[in-house]
Amino acid sequence: LETAAEHWITSSPPAYCHTSDRTFIQQILPDFDQETRDFFRWQVSYGQDKLRAIVEQKLNIEFGSILGLEPLERGVSGRIVRLHIIGEKASVVVGKELEIRRALSRTHLYSSAFVVRTEGRGTVPERFRLMGAGWGHGVGLCQIGAAVMARQGKSYRAILAHYYRGSSLQALYAGSQHLHDERCVSP
Template sequence: MRPNKEPILNIGIILPVDKRKKVTISFSDAALYEIETEKLLISSCKTPDAVDISIDDGNMNIKKTVEAVDEHDITIHDVPAGRGFHWEKTIDVALPGNLKITNHDGHLLVINQVPLEQYLSCVAVSEMSGACPATFLEVQTITARSWILAAAEKKHPELKIDACNDDCCQRYQGLSQMTESSKRAAEKSRGKVLIYDNQICDARYSKSCGGITENAENVWDMSPVHYLSSVYDGPTKNKDINWDNWFTSKPETYCSPTLLDEQELHKYLGNVDKDGYYFRWKVSYTQEEFCEFFSKKINEHVTQITKIDALNRGQSGRINHLYLDYQTADSSSKTLQLHNEFDIRKTLHPSFLYSSCFVINMDNSIIEFNGAGWGHGVGLCQIGALNMSLNGQNTNDILAHYYMGAELEKIYK
């Protein structure tokens, strides 16, 4: 959509996939909210500190009665963060705006109805931290605004929401992460989006490209998109890559620890990110460990992995076609082919592999992946953009680097 004024978004906070029958909420000032159910209107939420809302209570809306009071919020407790990823946990989320609570096929669906700019001031410091430079926060805000308004990825069409609160869409952890810097980033860039060929850009991004961003069509089933084409994440635009040592080297790219030591990186990361090695990483399993989780993934009793081989890589080195030979308990020899980045990451790790950009070392006892980057690697590299901003590059320079040919345009005031 291309609105001419700020839209109100519907953001899923508790989803049916969470299988919740009950949710606990609390208010910063209960007197400022009213609860509207199918049967009655409760004009003031003069309640205890926390209220349990059950699916048996029916559909309801919780609305703020004084719109000008921005500092007050509704807190939803034990909200999933990182669903299905290796950093999955639950957190309490303080939300602006209103709530809509419905029964969706026997499970709760909790939706936060929130103005776009207020949502964005929370997204920027949910994806990364408030310690990031103002330039980075502005870049992240413009990118997030473009992505959600382009609405190219319909992640939850059956729920009729604009996005969920989590990594499959954009991280949104509410007011608890919002800072004055993130508010200023939203205000300074208000209404600005990336435009290419007169359309709002589907501005995708990930934590670390590992040194080279990826073509979108190598990750998702989509046609090539010029502004989502692979770029070398450094000042040199054309560089020959030696893949033999790429996964163990630390080239001087924007997301490399040669610019920002990974021991220092943690203060710039998001609230739910794990400390670790984002540029280069290694994952090792014994054959027994791998077979145990792999058996659960494919619902077979696997006793031995005999070969794993990458059949095709994208420009960043990310594998998008892989086959795996294995033996089962009845001594059958079988082959599994994986045809996209997501399935590779989901299948080759107990929860979710950091990226599909890796080389394989294995023998009869050990399976080891030496990898690069975190995430799909398409579009903006957050750690690369962070380092560019720390080194004095401006918003336009950073966006032009990651989204080739795209231009900034203000579409509403």
């Protein structure tokens, strides 16, 4: 699973949510800012001291130098659900996707779908580079891609069909007159 996740996360396949047109993104996301301009594939780089300060503050544990960030388990979407943070003085397993995202950033990490690259000589890495994919929970619908498709005139049915192939829509309550049992099909 780790090899498959690494291939997916470090590649850049064609997708609606992979756009570099900043003007277009600003039209569909009025609150778009400089820090969140690339949702599809992203990188965060930490020096040893900065990463140690972040995880020690977030987890309230004195790690000493950080020796490694080791994914122990990934979910079906490739997101890390158990991460081993290995330090000189202490080690801890952080579980659940949101807790991992919180532990590795002062603000927020876009997702826990990432791979770790270390740089430096010797047993204590000088730098940790997190190469990640996506933004959010990993349930299969890219919010940015859906917004781009809608802006291009695609219907909600076409958007759902694109992300959830073979799914169907049906009314779940008696008062619904607008939604009938229909299969989602790609246009």
